[in-house]
Amino acid sequence: MDKHLLLLTVLVSLSWTCCTPFIDIDETGEVFGLTGADLAPPVLCAAGALDENSFALEFSEEVYEASLEGIVPPLGEASVEIVSAFLTIHTGEFQLPGKEYALDLRVKDRAGNSQQLLVRCYGHNPRVPGMLINEFTTRGSSTHPDMVELMVLEEGNLAGACLYEGTSEDWEQRIVFPACEVRSGEFLLIHFKPQGLPEEQNETEDTGLSGGLDASPDARDFWVDQGSGLSGNNGVISLYRDPFGEIMDAVLYSNRTSASDEDYRGFGSTTVMLRADYLSDLGAWTGESLPLCPEDAVNPEESTATRSLCRSSVSQDSNSRQDWHTVPTGAYSFGAINSDELYEP
Structure with a gap:
């Protein structure tokens, strides 16, 4: 990932696909039920602007599906690209340098665990002075x-x-x-x-x-x-x-x-x-x-x-x-x- 990727500032609402009080955590931190089923949704690890018309997000595991509900303030028509645990959100308009943007999206893993996220990022500024x-x-x-x-x-x-x-x-x-x-x-x-x-x-x-x-x-x-x-x-x-x-x-x-x-x-x-x-x-x-x-x-x-x-x-x-x-x-x-x-x- 780009070294300037932002760390997480996010309001998270978890939506579990099933519910049980009996869970185990393996040595990797994955959460499993008694049946060994994966119960944890993808967790956001880092997010930020890659360039003036794209944001990048990194998750704790492979993302199977992702939908972007919107960007505030809007940046034109946007699309989502998924590559394993990484998402790239391509925007139709250029970001304003240093402007705060809120990305509203839902992600899901292959086990069906999903969560809604509101991720705050800042517009790409290639000219920050030393x-x-x-x-x-x-x-x-x-x-x-x-x-x-x-x-x-x-x-x-x-x-x-x-x-x-x-x-x-x-x-x-x-x-x-x-x-x-x-x-x-x-x-x-x-x-x-x-x-x-x-x-x-x-x-x-x-x-x-x-x-x-x-x-x-x-x-x-x-x-x-x-x-x-x-x-x-x-x-x-x-x-x-x-x-x-x-x-x-x-x-x-x-x-x-x-x-x-x-x-x-x-x-x-x-x-x-x-x-x-x-x-x-x-x-x-x-x-x-x-x-x-x-x-x-x-x-x-x-x-x-x-x-x-x-x-x-x-x-x-x-x-x-x-x-x-x-x-x-x-x-x-x-x-x-x-x-x-x-x-x-």
Whole structure:
């Protein structure tokens, strides 16, 4: 499958062909009754846009029949192609880059097990620019709320790119970027705790459009809808080409240590520990230990609302805590080249 295939975001309603309280699960995870009959419908494993006029879906087993009830918003006359466990939905019209589409379909295996699915995918965007998480604050104040800066590395269109607090598999809040042409060297400011003011506008064209706390007259401002701020001491921020696609960059941060607790390798919760492992498995974050421990993360302990966590002025990127430092009070640089000054207590 294409490496940009999206992971599953789906509302599933199961429709079983027979019903019995007595089931067995074999070593492959297949569900069988006492007679050995297959009782499980095909399970969706991945879905996403292959190109501008086709979506691809991968299932856990061979799909025998499939019917597409519709696509919202519509994309003209569509057809379904089945090849074993893979479906390709060919659309009569081109997708809009980054646009969310809902695919309503029913699939059935050879045993007659079927299910109805509503699968959400995003329109193919071949021009997502390279970007880095370049600066952030997690200990914001009432006048300088939590914010993340992205640095654009090449020209392209933001449509469908996604920034999470968390990861695409497990997250608290996110922003899916609208269509917006950007150039290399631009800065994007993502405000994670807006006040809900009318002037907090996403700047897809005019960089002077937006008002609100810490809005920049030069960089592009974007506002997380109903954002509640970032976890202050312990968490993950991650950036993807699309909401369930290829990871582009990530930051693991923690003020804890391996001795903080015994149950979660010091991370304080299963959630943060598993997110750290996810980043490690993808090669999106590295450390001196394996599995990762809190000492491998960026430590936000000395940061404040105006002492941000920054990459270097040349935005060095080794996917590790060595890329990051805390700047002195007032040296935060959202919307401009980072400061190389180091905070000294």
